[in-house]
Structures are given as structure tokens and as C-alpha cells.
Amino acid sequence: MILSRTSQYAIQALIFVATQPRGVPVLIRTIADHLGVPPPYLAKIMQNLSRGKLIHSFRGRQGGVCLCEGGEKTDLMQILTLIEGPGLADNCVLGLKVCGDETACPMHTEWKPIKTKILKLLNQQTLGKLAAAVQSGKYRLTELPFAALESKAGAPGSEPVILAKAPGIRGRRTRSARAADA
Numbered sequence: 001m002i003l004s005r006t007s008q009y010a011i012q013a014l015i016f017v018a019t020q021p022r023g024v025p026v027l028i029r030t031i032a033d034h035l036g037v038p039p040p041y042l043a044k045i046m047q048n049l050s051r052g053k054l055i056h057s058f059r060g061r062q063g064g065v066c067l068c069e070g071g072e073k074t075d076l077m078q079i080l081t082l083i084e085g086p087g088l089a090d091n092c093v094l095g096l097k098v099c100g101d102e103t104a105c106p107m108h109t110e111w112k113p114i115k116t117k118i119l120k121l122l123n124q125q126t127l128g129k130l131a132a133a134v135q136s137g138k139y140r141l142t143e144l145p146f147a148a149l150e151s152k153a154g155a156p157g158s159e160p161v162i163l164a165k166a167p168g169i170r171g172r173r174t175r176s177a178r179a180a181d182a
Helices: 005-018 028-035 039-051 076-084 108-124 127-135 146-153 175-181
Strands: 055-058 064-067
Touching: 005 028, 005 039, 005 064, 005 076, 005 127, 028 039, 028 064, 039 055, 039 064, 039 076, 076 108
Parallel strands: none
Antiparallel strands: 055 064
């Protein structure tokens, strides 16, 4: 029940996206740069999250990803189930195929109460709570504090974290977004 690297990246990326203004797409490359994640690997993870209806993905020049409506209420268990599969909570800590109260592995009796507490914690933690903790400066997603990431994004030659208003249908820019650029 230890989190895979894929699950860790998915959670970190979703928290990062949740710290952005609602409806504002962020490039996957930007997320990858800030988290120190390989962009192609993160793109595949984000594709799975999009199929799971946790994020919207927009193509094109003003493309990127943003949380779906109500995405801040998504708990960590929902994310892990999407990434790791539905049997995550039932898996044996030693990886045995048959492990339960009747056919227990050597760790089962001691691991079961710990696993119960972990599952409860994962069900209680939402993206909204975690994003708020990161934005408050109390916790970090990377080695740099959130404020440093924001100022780094504004440095010459870097791309901004907040790119544009959410595009209209299929990545096309809305009339108001085009007017704002004029």
C-alpha cells in the first residue's frame, strides 16, 4: 500500500493544478517543470486523469489542463483508485495474491489496523484542502516554496503559471479572451 511513483506524480500534479485560478488551463510542461517530473511521463498520467473525469484537457496554443467542476472535492482515495486500480485497498502489503483474515500473510494481523487508518486518511484528504495548505505556505510540493515558484514563473524567458482564460469549445478562444488580448 505504498504509493507508486505514478500515484505520487498524479497527486502532486493535481494539487498544483488545484492551486491555480478556477478554469485557467496550465500547460503540462509547466507543471512538469515546477514538480521536476519528466513531461512525457506526466502527460500520460494527466491523460488518465482526464479519462477519469478529474481534469479537463484543452489542445492548441492556449491549451493545458484544469480541474473539472467540483474537482477540489476529490479525495486522495479516488485519485489512487483511478491510477492504481480498484483493488488497491485489498492488496496484500507483501504482494501475495491470497491474503485475508482466513488466509493471512505474516504481516496481515499487524498491517490491517494500519491500513484501515491510512484508508481513512486518504478518504478525508481532498485536493481543495491540500491545495489550500500549499497556498498558505505551510507545505511545499517541491523544494522551492510556492511564492518562489510564482516569482520564477514571472522571470524573463520563463512561461507564466497562469496562461490564459479557459478556452471555448475544442481549444478555441472565446470572443472575450480574444478581445482581452487586443
